[in-house]
Amino acid sequence: MARKPQFGPGTSVVAENRRRQMDPSRRLSVIRNVTEEDIVLLLGHRAPGSAYPIAHPPLAEQQEPDCPMRRLVSPTEGAKAGDRVRYIQFADSMFNAPCQPYQRTYVEMYRFRGIDPGTLSGRQIVECRERDLEKYSKELIETDLFDPARSGLRGATVHGHSLRLSEDGMMFDALQRCILDRDGIVKYVKDQVGVPLDRHVSVGKPMDEDWLKQKSTIFHSLVGTPLRNDPEYIEYLQRIHSLRTKYGFLPREG
Amino acid sequence: MADVPEFPQCRIVPMRLLGADTTRRLLDRLATVHGVRRILLNGQNLPSTVPYGPSRGLANVHPQRKKIRVLGTEFDLRVQVGSLVLEVEDKSIIDEVRSLCEDFFTDFSCYVQEGRFMKTRPSLTDYARYGPLPDPAVIGLSDPNRKEDPVFLTEPTGCRGDL
Numbered sequence: 001m002a003r004k005p006q007f008g009p010g011t012s013v014v015a016e017n018r019r020r021q022m023d024p025s026r027r028l029s030v031i032r033n034v035t036e037e038d039i040v041l042l043l044g045h046r047a048p049g050s051a052y053p054i055a056h057p058p059l060a061e062q063q064e065p066d067c068p069m070r071r072l073v074s075p076t077e078g079a080k081a082g083d084r085v086r087y088i089q090f091a092d093s094m095f096n097a098p099c100q101p102y103q104r105t106y107v108e109m110y111r112f113r114g115i116d117p118g119t120l121s122g123r124q125i126v127e128c129r130e131r132d133l134e135k136y137s138k139e140l141i142e143t144d145l146f147d148p149a150r151s152g153l154r155g156a157t158v159h160g161h162s163l164r165l166s167e168d169g170m171m172f173d174a175l176q177r178c179i180l181d182r183d184g185i186v187k188y189v190k191d192q193v194g195v196p197l198d199r200h201v202s203v204g205k206p207m208d209e210d211w212l213k214q215k216s217t218i219f220h221s222l223v224g225t226p227l228r229n230d231p232e233y234i235e236y237l238q239r240i241h242s243l244r245t246k247y248g249f250l251p252r253e254g
Numbered sequence: 255m256a257d258v259p260e261f262p263q264c265r266i267v268p269m270r271l272l273g274a275d276t277t278r279r280l281l282d283r284l285a286t287v288h289g290v291r292r293i294l295l296n297g298q299n300l301p302s303t304v305p306y307g308p309s310r311g312l313a314n315v316h317p318q319r320k321k322i323r324v325l326g327t328e329f330d331l332r333v334q335v336g337s338l339v340l341e342v343e344d345k346s347i348i349d350e351v352r353s354l355c356e357d358f359f360t361d362f363s364c365y366v367q368e369g370r371f372m373k374t375r376p377s378l379t380d381y382a383r384y385g386p387l388p389d390p391a392v393i394g395l396s397d398p399n400r401k402e403d404p405v406f407l408t409e410p411t412g413c414r415g416d417l
Contacts, residue, residue: 156304156306156307156309157301159298160298163271164268164269164271166271167271167273168364174300176315194307195312
């Protein structure tokens with residue numbers, strides 16, 4: 001019997017947003033435009049316009065062993081070219097940021113190929129081949145997975161996701177990688193690890209509170225949708241909690 | 255050890271982290287309230303250099319990390335202020351602080367809590383730093399591991415406020 005993936009439980013807007021982001025058959029809406037050169041600047045792994053440094057010769061130039069797995073799985077563009085493995089890391093505010101670390105990993109695993117995500121409570125890193133990374137980063141920044149004020153590109157010194165926001169509504173950043181300029185547009189003045197950029201990189205205007213509340217993927221009892229308002233989600237969580245606790249005692253059948 | 259007189263304390267917690275200019279304006283007003291003995295600024299550290307990662311050691315240019323001037327005294331603000339702990343002469347001053355905050359915070363709210371938020375008796379670390387007879391004015395105000403002393407403000411009327 002063909003099964004249709006559910007992606008997650010819940011009846012609340014948060015649960016629906018989580019499913020919408022995870023489902024690869026549904027397109028993410030592009031709400032800002034950031035050029036490829038700007039993405040390269042933000043990542044800080046290579047100079048814009050320079051060649052991709054390689055970790056190994058392109059696959060076409062080397063003898064590959066006869067392997068059924070290699071016949072089955074086609075390499076990504078970055079793997080074909082022998083690119084280095086590089087990363088992008090995000091921190092997402094608990095104040096209704098459109099995506100959250102665990103959610104990011106689910107989204108990327110459903111939508112992208114050849115990635116290695118690392119998930120922590122306040123940040124999420126994803127590693128992959130460099131030219132794949134630039135393509136994925138563009139999608140992660142341009143779509144509604146990202147908000148200029150509540151999400152941040154932070155390769156290091158990520159602290160801020162659980163703090164109160166700054167006066168101007170921006171998430172706290174000890175390195176102040178991006179600023180809310182006088183024209184109301186958020187501009188990155190440093191790359192993701194805190195190296196000052198030669199020019200500012202604009203990532204658009206912060207979204208308003210209503211939009212954030214409607215697009216958020218985190219439950220928040222004070223500023224967003226409380227988890228208690230979603231009994232189906234609670235039932236699912238309690239079931240998982242119960243099963244894994246019981247399994248801790250290694251129950252025997254019969 | 256001789257008994258140290260204990261004074262009421264309160265804590266101002268704004269709903270947003272304060273920028274340097276707002277902190278300066280708030281301190282300007284708090285420091286002139288008669289009966290405010292000491293003010294402790296708490297907040298997130300803004301490091302002078304990048305602490306971690308590939309750019310570790312690089313100068314960290316941060317617009318909120320700067321010198322501010324309160325009652326004619328200039329000092330370095332190294333944190334993005336999240337809360338202010340005040341020690342006051344008596345409880346009536348707390349009501350005065352509360353009404354001042356209600357007037358001051360117009361874009362977002364804040365709450366003022368009563369309680370005990372900074373230590374009033376010297377700890378073992380204070381003993382190691384200041385010796386057996388420390389100045390009660392500095393106990394609880396600053397991290398004993400810090401090299402700098404607290405900032406002392408002199409009000410035009412002559413009463414002393416410490417930051």
